[in-house]
Amino acid sequence: MSVWEAIILGVVQGLTEFLPVSSSGHLVLFGQLFGLEEPNLTFDVMVHLGTLIAVVAALWDEVALLFTGLQPVGEGPGAERVKAGRRLIFLLIIGTLPAGIVGFLARDFIEQLFSSVSVVGAALLVTGGLLWWAEGRLEGSRTMDKMRPKDALHIGIWQILALVPGISRSGTTISAGLSRKLTREDAARFSFLLSVPVIAGAVVLQAGDLVNALNQGTWGPILLGTVAAALSGFAAIRGLINLVKRYSLRVFSYYTWAVGIIVLILTHFLH
Template identity: 90%
Template sequence: MSIWEAIILGVVQGLTEFLPVSSSGHLVLFGQLFGLKEPNLTFDVMVHLGTLIAVVAALWEEVALLFAGLQPLGEGPGAERVKAGRRLIFLLIIGTLPAGIVGFLAQDFIEQLFSSVTVVGAALLVTGGLLWWAEGSTEGSKVMDKMRPKDALHIGIWQILALVPGISRSGTTISAGLSRKLTREDAARFSFLLSIPVIAGAVVLQAGDLIDAWNQGTWGPILIGTLVAALSGFAAIRGLIHMVKRYSLRVFSYYTWAVGLLVVILTHL
C-alpha cells in the first residue's frame, strides 16, 4: 500500500465512519477502486483505532462521564455524576446488544455481503431513504439525560440494519433517535457514543492478529492512515453535530442516492 492510498483510505474511513453515508460501503467501493481485494488486516485495525481516538476526543465530556460511571458509588456531589455515568453505560449496552447478537449469529452471511458491490449500491439507496424519512419526523425535545432503556433498545434494533455494507450506522441510529423524539444534537451525540463499543469491539477482536499481519504491509503508510483517520473523524463528528442543529440531513440522501444509483448501473452494464 502506498502512502497516497493510505491517506485516501484514512480520509474515507474517518469521514464515512461518522457521516451518514456508510463507512463499510465506501471502503468496499474504494477497495475495489484500488484493487485491494483482500483488505490489509493491520491497516483495517489501525484506522479503526484512529476513528476510536476521534470519537473520544470529540466527545470527551461524555466519555469522561462514562469513566466516572466505572468508579465506586460514594456520597456527596460526585455520587450523582457516578450515577449519571452508570446510566449512560447501561443505555449504551442496551443499544449495542441487538446488533452485536445478530452480527455474531449471522457473521458468515454478513461477510458474504461485503463481496457484492451491487449490495453496497442498493444499501446506499436505502440509507438515503432512511435519512429522508427521518427529516420528516416532528422535531423532538428529549435530551440524553431523559432517555429511557426502550429508547436505547429502539435505536439498537435499528443499528442491526447497518450490518449490511452500504447502510450507514450513524444514519440509521440518528434516524432512530429522531423517531424517539430526541433533539437533533442529542440524537447525533448518542449515535457517536454508540460507535465506541462497536469500534472498540472491532479493534479488540482483530488486535490479536496484528503480529501475524505484521508483514502484510509497511508501517509508515499504516501509521499515516491511522493519523488521517483520527483527524478526519474528529472533523466529521464536530461538523455533523454543528450541521444537524442548523441544517437538513437530506443533503446526504441526495449523495447516497447518487452514488448508490451509479454503482447499481455500472455493475449491471
C-alpha cells in the first residue's frame, strides 16, 4: 500500500466511522472499486485506532468521567461523579459484550466478508432501512444519565449487525438509542463512546498481526493512515453531533441506498 493510498483510506475511515454510512464498507469499496490495494484487517484496526483518538479528543468530558469512575468512591462532593463514571463504565461494558462475543467467535468468517463487494452493497441497503425506521419513531427525551442496563444491552445487540461490512456501527447504535427514547444528541454520544471498547478490543485481538506488519517495514503508510483517520474523525464527530440536533438522519438513508444499488449493479451486471 502506497503512502497516498493509506492517507486516502484513513480519511475515508475517519469520516465514515462516525457518519452512519459504514466505515468498513467504504474501505472495501474504495479498495476494490477504485483500484486501491485491498485494506487488510491490520490496517483496518489501526485506522480505527485513529478514530479512537478522535473520540477521546472530541468527547473529552465523557472520557474524563470514565477515568473518574476508576477511582475509589470515597466521600464528599466528588463521590457522586465517581459513581456516575462507574455507572457509565458499566453501561459501556454491557453494550460491548454482545458484539464482542460474536466478533471473537466468528472472527474468520467476518474477515472473509471484507473481500465481498456484493455483501457491502446489500448491507448498505440494510443500513439505509435501519436509519429510515429509526427516524420514523417519536423523538425521545431521555439522556445518558437516565439510561438503564437493559437500554445498553439493547443497543449492544443491535451492534452485532455492524460486524458485517456495509452495515454502519454508528447507524445501528444511534438507531437503537433512538428506539430506546434517547435524545438525538445523547444517542449519538453514547454511540461514539461505545466505539471505545470496541476499537480497543479489536486492537488487542489483532496485536500479533500488527507486530508482524510493523516488522515487515509497512509501518509508514499504516501510521499516516492512522493520523489521517484521527483528524478527519474528530471533524466528523463534531459535525454529526451538530447535525443530529437539527436535521433528519434519513439523508443518510438516501445516500446508503444509492451507493448500495450502484455497487450491486456494478458487481452483478458489469462484471
